[in-house]
Amino acid sequence: MTKTTDARPHLRILAASWEGGGNVPPTLAAIRALASRGHDVRLIADDTMRTEAIEAGARFLPWQRAPNRPDRSFESCFIRDWETADALAGFQRGCERIFVGPARSYAEDILETLATEPTDMLLGSDLLFGSMLAGEVAKVPTALLASNISLWPLPGHPPFGPGFQPALSAADRARDAEVSALIEQAWDGFLPCLNATRAHFGAAPLAHVREQPLSAGRYLLATSASFDFPAERLPDHLRYVGPLLELPSWAHQRWRRPPARKMRPLVLVSFSTTNQGQADVLQRVISGLAGEPVEVVVTLGKALEDLRLKSSANVTIVANAVHDDILTKASAVVTHGGHGTVMRSLHHGVPLVVLPMGRDQNDNAARVDYHGAGLHLDPSISPQRLAEAVRRVLSEPSFAARASALGRAIAREGPGPARLVAEIEDFALSPSRRTLSAA
Structure with a gap:
């Protein structure tokens, strides 16, 4: 790892993302903040993000094997959850077409990119299981960026998805446990696919899909602790960095009230x-x-x-x-x-x-x-x-x-971009904290 003249760390970062709509502005905000700090950032992502990524200060690489949207028309969308009968069907389609199903293709693209030049850390996506696996296989310090609240319930939180309030009674806790089990069962429907991908790269099988994100050393939530439900405790690897409110590149029309x-x-x-x-x-x-x-x-x-x-x-x-x-x-x-x-x-x-x-x-x-x-x-x-x-x-x-x-x-709580940069620098410069505690 090299240093800049003012003794700040100069990190070589590979970021991985995908065209999912609302996740794009926070990703670009993270890139802009890291590049402005003087870090060398490459972004591997869908071609839709090319111009924006370069403008934000990244070197851009498109997905080669993995799904790659050429534009933002709804016809090009891979998940197309508006066609599904219910939220569960939409979730399963997302897992099949982006999150877990193409994990091998995403991982191969990332591993090939990592091999081209030295990289200090990988900034993956909380929804791209191939990005998590690539960091694990390459043994590169890996942080995951979530553009919103945690996919995985924190202690004292209800399960992600149904929009429940925090449990206040034994009946509420029983409800949460039952729904959490159903959600884990839905995730684990893709466990054979994930483990087959892991086997391809020589990695040991997992007991549950949710174990794959635990291979990353940081889980960065681009939301606010004040907005989220109170948690009984936070996992050691999880950090709230605050909202990353980058305007979409196409939202350029200035509005004036008559x-x-x-x-x-x-x-x-x-x-x-x-x-x-x-x-x-x-x-x-x-x-x-x-x-x-x-x-x-x-x-x-x-x-x-x-x-x-x-x-x-x-x-x-x-x-x-x-x-x-x-x-x-x-x-x-x-x-x-x-x-x-x-x-x-x-x-x-x-x-x-x-x-x-x-x-x-x-x-x-x-x-x-x-x-x-x-x-x-x-x-x-x-x-x-x-x-x-x-x-x-x-x-x-x-x-x-x-x-x-x-x-x-x-x-x-402070500006999200600055907090994200501080967390990434702290993580990259603290080798002892790169491996996640299971706590």
Whole structure:
């Protein structure tokens, strides 16, 4: 490992990522922070991230064997979870097509890249099991970046997925244990595939899929401890680094509020940058707010920019916009509950109405509800009930007060990019802590 002239560490880092929508901005924010600090960063990822990665300061390498999206159209998406019947089917498709199924291809690409030049550490993805395995096989210090809350429940937390609140009773604890067992069973449905991949590289078989992430020495959560549920204790390898709020490269349109509408509360409606089959939900939200004394701005995002929706006089629909411009003036946000949208809204102290569509969104919505910073609703809600919920969030001051308090608590933890850099430098320079304790 070489040193820079000001005695700061100069690390040679290989980062691995994939085009999953909401995980892209935090990955780019991490790269930008590391490169700005003077570290040499290479990113191996889908071709969709090439231009952004280079602009952030990385040297870019595309996946060769592993799945590689050429663009961000919904047609190019590998998982296509909007086609599945339920959340479990969507999860299984993700495991089959990206997370576990192609682990050998991801690992081979990473190992080939590691062999081309010296590398001090690998920054893998918490969802790419091939990145974890490659670090284990190459014996390169490996940290995993999670773009949101932990996939694996922390002590005292409910299982990831259903959007449960923390257990308060024996019945709640029994519920959590039963669902956790079902989730582990779903993961372990891919254990034969993972162990076959491990055998190909000469690695010993695992008893459970969840053991593979334990081969990494750090698990970095790009979320806030203040936002998350309280944990009884944290595993030694886990670190909260805070939100990494990089704007998507395509969200460039500056938004300015028309002077004639300044007297009405402003509501931002945002339902993901990727297609989750949310056209019907978006239409019901717009219909519910059409007759309300509010101004509504709907941002569609890259994958939905061609969506055609019925609008009304108080609703403005734009393909994209810089959310910060809107949030500085907004009184409420109606959203699917993607981590980036939730964190950015709380950063501005804006309460939320969350209608989760799947993925991590149920759990983000549960945390918004837990902190009193908004409401968690079923996405099948009627337009009338949606309007009532928005009216409540706008009229009851406690929602805005708690959203603002939570935003301040998150800010007090410190800026995410700087904390991420500090954790990576500490990890890379502390050989004794590169191997995870099983505690």
